[in-house]
Amino acid sequence: MIVEIKSGLESDLEKLFKILREKTKVIGPRISVDGNSIVYEELNDYEELARDVEDLQEPGNYRLFKGKFFRHGFDSPKKYLFPPTLKIIRVYKGLRIEPYDYQNMEITFFAIKPCDSAAIKIMDKTFSWNEDVYYKTIREKLTIIVENCIDPGKTCFCATMGTGPRVKENFDIAYTKINGKVLFEVGSEKGGKILKSLNELREASVDDITSLIKTMEEAEKKAKAPFNIENLPKELEEKIMSKDLWRKVSEKCVGCGNCTMVCPTCFCFDIYDESHLDEYVDRIRYWDSCFTYRYAEVAGGNFRPDLWARYRQWLLHKFSYWEKQFDTLGCVGCGRCITWCPMGIDIRESIIRVLGGGEK
Amino acid sequence: MIYKEYIFKKGLINKIIQETQDVYTYYVTPMEGEVKGSPGQFNILYVYGGGEIPISISGLEDGKIMHTIKIVGAVTRMISKIKENDIIGFRGPYGNTWPVKEAEGFDILIVSGGIGIAPLRPVIMEVERNRDRYGRMIILYGARTPRDLVYRREFERYKRIRNTEFHVTVDRGEEEWAGAVGVVTTLIPKVDVDPKNTIAMVCGPEIMMKFTVKDLIKKKIPEERIYISMERRMRCGIGQCGHCQVGPYFVCKDGPVFQFSKIKGYFEVEQI
Numbered sequence: 001m002i003v004e005i006k007s008g009l010e011s012d013l014e015k016l017f018k019i020l021r022e023k024t025k026v027i028g029p030r031i032s033v034d035g036n037s038i039v040y041e042e043l044n045d046y047e048e049l050a051r052d053v054e055d056l057q058e059p060g061n062y063r064l065f066k067g068k069f070f071r072h073g074f075d076s077p078k079k080y081l082f083p084p085t086l087k088i089i090r091v092y093k094g095l096r097i098e099p100y101d102y103q104n105m106e107i108t109f110f111a112i113k114p115c116d117s118a119a120i121k122i123m124d125k126t127f128s129w130n131e132d133v134y135y136k137t138i139r140e141k142l143t144i145i146v147e148n149c150i151d152p153g154k155t156c157f158c159a160t161m162g163t164g165p166r167v168k169e170n171f172d173i174a175y176t177k178i179n180g181k182v183l184f185e186v187g188s189e190k191g192g193k194i195l196k197s198l199n200e201l202r203e204a205s206v207d208d209i210t211s212l213i214k215t216m217e218e219a220e221k222k223a224k225a226p227f228n229i230e231n232l233p234k235e236l237e238e239k240i241m242s243k244d245l246w247r248k249v250s251e252k253c254v255g256c257g258n259c260t261m262v263c264p265t266c267f268c269f270d271i272y273d274e275s276h277l278d279e280y281v282d283r284i285r286y287w288d289s290c291f292t293y294r295y296a297e298v299a300g301g302n303f304r305p306d307l308w309a310r311y312r313q314w315l316l317h318k319f320s321y322w323e324k325q326f327d328t329l330g331c332v333g334c335g336r337c338i339t340w341c342p343m344g345i346d347i348r349e350s351i352i353r354v355l356g357g358g359e360k
Numbered sequence: 361m362i363y364k365e366y367i368f369k370k371g372l373i374n375k376i377i378q379e380t381q382d383v384y385t386y387y388v389t390p391m392e393g394e395v396k397g398s399p400g401q402f403n404i405l406y407v408y409g410g411g412e413i414p415i416s417i418s419g420l421e422d423g424k425i426m427h428t429i430k431i432v433g434a435v436t437r438m439i440s441k442i443k444e445n446d447i448i449g450f451r452g453p454y455g456n457t458w459p460v461k462e463a464e465g466f467d468i469l470i471v472s473g474g475i476g477i478a479p480l481r482p483v484i485m486e487v488e489r490n491r492d493r494y495g496r497m498i499i500l501y502g503a504r505t506p507r508d509l510v511y512r513r514e515f516e517r518y519k520r521i522r523n524t525e526f527h528v529t530v531d532r533g534e535e536e537w538a539g540a541v542g543v544v545t546t547l548i549p550k551v552d553v554d555p556k557n558t559i560a561m562v563c564g565p566e567i568m569m570k571f572t573v574k575d576l577i578k579k580k581i582p583e584e585r586i587y588i589s590m591e592r593r594m595r596c597g598i599g600q601c602g603h604c605q606v607g608p609y610f611v612c613k614d615g616p617v618f619q620f621s622k623i624k625g626y627f628e629v630e631q632i
Contacts, residue, residue: 088363095370095408095449099362130598133361240629268602270595271366275409283366288601295603298593299413299433300565309631317605324608 005204005212006184012198013175013182016145017046019197020108024143027080028110029072037064038073040080040112049111057153057335060344069151074340076264077109077116081123081135085286088271092280102134108143114174115156115334117146118163119264121170125326126267143190148176149223150215155335157225157348163332165219178211225348227355229329233320239354240316243308249353250311252343257289259337259347260314265330268295290314315350365598368406368449369393374424376444379510382431383475384440387424388448395420397453399460399482400589400617403427404597406449410438414594414612416479417453425450428478428510454597455616458483459587463559467495469551469581471572473502473544473564477510479589479616480563488521497524498551502544502568506530506537525551544568548575555580561617563589570627573620583621590616590623606632 020026025042029050032039038050054067064070090098109116120142127135149158149165158164167174172191176183183204186192195201204212239245260266270288273281288295290313296303304310322330331347338346371388378384397403397417403425404412413435419426431440442448460483468487472480487497499518503509509528518526527547529540540547544564560581562572569588576586592604592611599613607626609615618627626632 088366091406091408091449093408095368095406095447097367099364099367102361127600130365130600132600133363137361240632243630267600270601270603271412273409273411281409288603290602296593298591299430299436300591303592304631306631313605313632316607321605321608325610 004186005209006195006198006201007204007208008182008184008198008201009180010177010182012184012201014046015198016173016194017043017049017110019194020110020143020145021045024106024108024141026108026110027077028112029070031064032073035064037062038070040073040075040077040109043110055153057155057339058344059155059338059346060341062339071149071153071156072113072116072334072336074262074336076262076334076336077112077120078123078264078266080107080109081120081138082127082132082267082269082287083134085284086134088283088285090280090282091273093278102137104137104141106141106143107138108145110145111147112144113149113334114146114164114167115149115158115332116264117144117167117170118158118161118332119334120144122265122326122328122330122332123267125328126265143194144171144187146171146174146187148174148216148219150176150178150219152219152223153335155338155346156223157333157335159220159223159333160225160227161229161329161331161333165223166216176212176215178208178215181208183208183212223333225333225351227348227351229319232351233323233329236316236351236354237320239357240312242357245354245357246308246312249350250308252345253291253307253311254343255291255293255307255310256342257291258340258342259345260289260291261287262336262340264332264334264336290317315347315354319351365596366451368404368451371425371448371450373442373444373446373448376442377513379428379512380508383428383508383510384431385418385426385428386439386442386448387426388450389424390450391447395423395425397425398457399486400458400479401453401455402479402594402597402616403450403452404454404594405435405439406451407435407438407442408449410435412595413439414454414597416589416616418478418481419485420482421485426481428475428481430475452597454594454612456614458561458589458617459559460486464493465495466585467554467558468497469553469558469560469576470497470499471544471548471560471562471564471576472500473568473572474504474508475510476564476568476589477501480561481511483561484518484521487524491522495523495557497521498553499524499526500529500544500547500551501527502529502531502547502564504531506534506539527551543571545571545575548572548579553579553581555582558585560586561589562586566591583624584619586620587617588620588623588627590618592616
């Protein structure tokens with residue numbers, strides 16, 4: 001693979017932002033209003049992009065400090081492609097229906113990390129077998145600008161999942177900040193066209209490319225989990241019957257569902273009736289979680305009343321069933337489920353424990 | 361762009377028949393579009409302000425869709441308040457079908473428990489309509505008590521179908537009950553099946569299906585010719601919402617009817 005790499009400065013990145021901002025709604029990382037985390041929100045100006053902060057991510061712990069490099073917060077591009085709540089149809093008495101009509105929207109995800117662009121690739125599959133209208137309206141015109149992850153955090157394992165820390169696919173433009181420079185790569189025809197308008201970019205020097213490769217190699221070492229995914233789906237599924245094992249592995253889980261909410265690929269939803277007095281009902285689609293008690297409940301009973309079974313469902317879905325359903329795993333190794341688990345359950349450790357028969 | 365998938369059609373409730381104390385059959389005439397569905401498929405019904413539930417199709421006759429519903433949950437309780445000439449929402453049909461095509465030339469063994477007879481009734485009707493296409497038909501049906509027997513008004517009709525055996529049992533008999541007492545699996549050893557030429561279709565509570573399948577295998581019916589219809593929380597009907605998953609399968613889309621040999625590895629897993 002020959003990748004053309006261009007060298008520029010932060011001012012070129014700002015220029016790129018402005019070009020995209022003129023034509024599209026730009027979503028990117030900014031510091032939340034309370035200053036406590038990175039959030040993906042609309043950015044009107046390059047200055048709004050988060051900077052000079054660093055996040056500490058550990059099992060059950062997230063802190064934002066002054067610093068150099070941050071990863072991501074709890075939200076992901078999923079929030080925009082598959083909103084947490086979405087009105088589907090309005091129903092009036094007598095069952096007259098008014099569907100909500102969603103227009104095309106041009107969005108740019110700016111400065112997302114490789115794990116999040118990989119998550120979009122997975123969602124492309126999960127939302128396409130029955131083409132999801134809202135997803136499609138945004139996805140068709142979506143522009144993806146990825147910042148390579150030069151310093152993965154403690155909960156990251158993208159290198160093991162094969163999704164990072166350097167982006168390989170599913171992006172328009174990628175950039176890496178190294179030694180005061182910004183190195184740009186093109187990932188699509190569209191990205192190539194956009195980058196051409198940054199006329200001050202130069203061909204990257206041999207030194208630039210060498211330090212890019214070296215930096216990414218170092219980053220890769222930080223983003224590894226102690227397992228490999230080659231036979232993982234099969235090896236995990238072989239343990240499906242070991243009830244005691246799943247009980248042990250899930251013993252700390254409280255079933256809050258945080259992991260599924262922060263997961264950039266979890267796609268489960270339900271639809272409920274929101275009544276507006278006696279006038280109409282809005283049917284609203286909202287994120288659901290396989291950890292909730294009611295998830296597998298039917299009128300006559302519950303197929304997964306126990307938490308260990310729901311934990312197993314989540315883990316095996318992500319790492320086994322998903323492959324059979326969508327020809328890819330359901331995990332990108334972003335580590336959000338580890339960071340945002342209130343009990344600090346580490347999926348990497350859970351996988352090792354399942355493979356090893358439950359012991360730590 | 362709009363979500364066409366979730367737009368339900370309106371159906372007029374023509375007739376309601378009370379089958380048992382808590383089971384009702386609703387005959388629905390679509391107010392738009394045609395009557396569609398095959399044996400084994402289901403519709404998702406909608407009640408204003410209550411929400412949706414998946415209900416199997418129990419019959420398609422004279423331009424009407426027949427749904428037999430047990431009043432057990434929040435939405436079915438709202439449905440139970442519906443009167444004749446009221447309107448209900450429905451979308452579908454969803455899911456795959458019983459193997460009625462594959463069963464041509466074979467003997468058919470139907471084993472049903474409780475409300476599980478509802479999705480199998482269209483198979484009985486299919487055999488009645490096209491009697492010469494199939495071999496023998498044996499219908500085994502079990503319910504808790506005589507008062508819980510659904511479609512009792514049609515039993516004589518089932519018995520009159522040529523080359524058909526129909527056996528009923530109840531878990532607990534009552535004074536006037538002269539029939540068999542015992543769970544539905546107790547009927548299996550009593551019937552004579554030709555395992556080489558039989559296709560079995562089973563529907564009922566999961567525990568009943570587990571024991572039934574075991575006994576059918578004992579009768580030497582191969583696992584590929586045993587079909588079960590699974591129940592799960594099916595919310596979207598199109599394999600998108602996730603709720604109905606059993607291992608890698610979405611019951612609403614890959615099922616609800618499964619060849620036992622295909623689902624076996626997951627069916628036997630506790631709390632799958």
